[in-house]
Amino acid sequence: MSSQLEPAPANPTAAHGSDRELRADARRNRERVLRTAQQLFAAEGLGVSLDEIARRAGVGPGTVHRHFSTKEALYLAVxxxxxxxxxxxxxxxxxxxxxxxxxxxxxxxxxxxxxxxxxxxxxxxxxxxxxxxxxxxxxxxxxxxxxxxxxxxxxxxxxxxxxxxxxxxxxxxxxxxxxxxxxxxxxxxxxxxxxxxxxxxxxxxxxxxxxxx
Missing domain, CATH: 1.10.357.10 (Tetracycline Repressor, domain 2)
Structure with missing residues (x-):
């Protein structure tokens, strides 16, 4: 019989909880970007950049681009x-x-x-x-x-x-x-x-x- 300890089984509940947290966080970020973009588009028009929207929303540029590939896509979503x-x-x-x-x-x-x-x-x-x-x-x-x-x-x-x-x-x-x-x-x-x-x-x-x- 082997004396090595078997690896502990993964905790599916914890993994699923982590996934749910990530999904909830992603939804919150998307909502934050949408609300910020709505305000900026209303105040400044379509000329505002995605980077500026990200800055004002308090998220990274990559977060905006993951949800909206182009400014036009974000505009349509808004x-x-x-x-x-x-x-x-x-x-x-x-x-x-x-x-x-x-x-x-x-x-x-x-x-x-x-x-x-x-x-x-x-x-x-x-x-x-x-x-x-x-x-x-x-x-x-x-x-x-x-x-x-x-x-x-x-x-x-x-x-x-x-x-x-x-x-x-x-x-x-x-x-x-x-x-x-x-x-x-x-x-x-x-x-x-x-x-x-x-x-x-x-x-x-x-x-x-x-x-x-």
Whole structure:
């Protein structure tokens, strides 16, 4: 019989726990990079470098590159993340019994786009086409817009001739109007322009009786 000690068996529980910790740490780092990138893209535009994003996020450049191979990939991830939040808001509005919830959602979409370059690029297809880059998110958002539009149509609080595709086009057009008016840095002015657009979606007034001559 050999007198050598057999190697102790590996502790699978400890190994799995370590893997979980690494995965949790990686998720936290990715979330930190996303939040930092969102803030920097909104404040400084797409010109900010990945190294600067890493520095401001408090992680190494290699951490950013492991999660996002290019700045464009990070930009897309930021936009998709923000739009998923809009989809979540749309789901909440769809669950509420408010026939005018469509206007609330459109107002939030316009406000988010006016304040966030990544959201604006996604909704207006400036840097990329959301329908191609993140088709699932685009489909979900359009579906909720269409559902809230159907409810608004049934309640008579929106123009009867309005379609979901036209609504999405008007949201993109709102960003162009805000930029043309030089109101991108003024939440008050951009909100006023958005409200003018939303007011145009309400039902046309019915003509009154003809006055006798």
């Amino acid at each position: 936009a998709t993340d923000q739009l998923k939040q809009l989809v979540a808001e749309a789901e909440e509005l769809a669950a509420a019994d408010d026939p005018a919830a469509l206007f609330t959602l459109l107002s939030r979409m316009m406000a988010n786009g006016a304040e966030n370059a990544a959201v604006k690029s996604a909704l207006a297809a400036d840097e990329f086409d959301l329908r191609t880059a993140a088709p699932g998110v685009a489909t979900d958002l359009t579906r909720h817009v269409a559902g809230l539009l159907d409810r608004a149509h049934a309640a008579g609080v929106v123009r009867h001739d309005l379609t979901a595709e036209e609504l999405m086009a008007l949201v993109a057009g709102a960003f162009a109007a805000i930029r043309h008016a030089g109101a991108e840095t003024s939440p008050k002015r951009s909100a006023h322009i958005a409200q003018l657009i939303l007011d145009g979606l309400r039902p046309l007034p019915r003509p009154g009786p003809a006055r006798p001559r």
